[in-house]
Amino acid sequence: MSDIKQLANIPEISFIENMTLEETVNFAMDQYKNCYKKEYGKDPELRTGDPKSLLLKSFSLVAYQIMQYIDTKGRQELLKTSTGDALDNLGALLGMPRNGAKRAVAMERFTLSAIRNEYVSIPAGTRVKTQSGKYFNTLDYAEIPMGSLYVDVEVQAEIAGTGSNGIQPGNIEVLVDANPYVAAVTNITESTGGLDIESDDDYTERIFLSPSRYSSAGPRDAYEYYIKEWRSDIKDVKVVSPSPCVIEIYAVLENGKLLTETERNDLQAYISGENMRPLCDKVLCAVPEEIPYKIGLTYWIASSDKQSAGIIQEQVAEAVEEYKTWQRKLGRDINPTELITRIRQAGAKRVRVSSPLDITISETQISACTESTVIYGGIEDD
16 A cells, blocks of 8 residues: 555545454354245244355355455556556556666766777677676776776666665776776766666656646646656655746655766756646756754663663664654754654663754755764663
């Protein structure tokens, strides 16, 4: 079932009126009794171990299984409760397939052992890798010109998905396919752009927004649709118009990561296509302003929970990390009350928070935790 906010208030539908197995058995028993009385003028005797009772229960179980299939089929035809292949078929009705996995890319530098007076070829498909064994290959044929020592070539991960993202410069440093003149290879940019296959929730949200795509990206929803179509790992987006005909896009990836300059340029170019944006719109992909805050708190555990003190401390640490993730959202005010609530739910008896303070965040700003100090104050009486 989808968990997107746009469908949160859409009621769930049961095509069998939420009927339980017990109710199905009772219904079958009542129908048998009614038919028996109508035929013979008296109530039948149905004891627990009676063969007729067992037979009715068996039929009821089969009928209930059929009812479950009916209910599941009906729910899979509704956007809120559709999943997997059924959701793919809903998307197909709109000509909108699920986004597949994509490979991460990076810029790789091939460096010669010495400058040569001839061109040195770097064939398409030349493989490089990290020390940990993540393979990349060149996309196109490239050459190191005469008199030059190196050439920069785009490489892509051999395995699609997010697992090859975030490899920092200098770490794709092993040349797999030997070249007699190349002495060293290294990535000069971080690897980015790898995506897993689009999740059900992300795909459901795109289907929900899809009616907006039948126009150019003029309405806010239409811009949001095309932005999410560009990359399915965009989890937060704001589209604002600070002045007439100027559109600013602020986007945040999974885990609160901001787009790199290269990714912002790619998104801006994608949205600025002549068949996508209104002709008069100037689209800019901007960087959200990060508002720093610190976490500083002390918490205590009740004496009645001292046997679980170790578990509670782990839960509090996890709650603090979950708060950081929750807080890092465009336009979300910095809210210490939420932090206290989460720590209390984790099992703490009392919490004293020195920071953060309440801070108002604009829709194009995003919070950033710069420091976290969590002190366990010990056990105290209930």
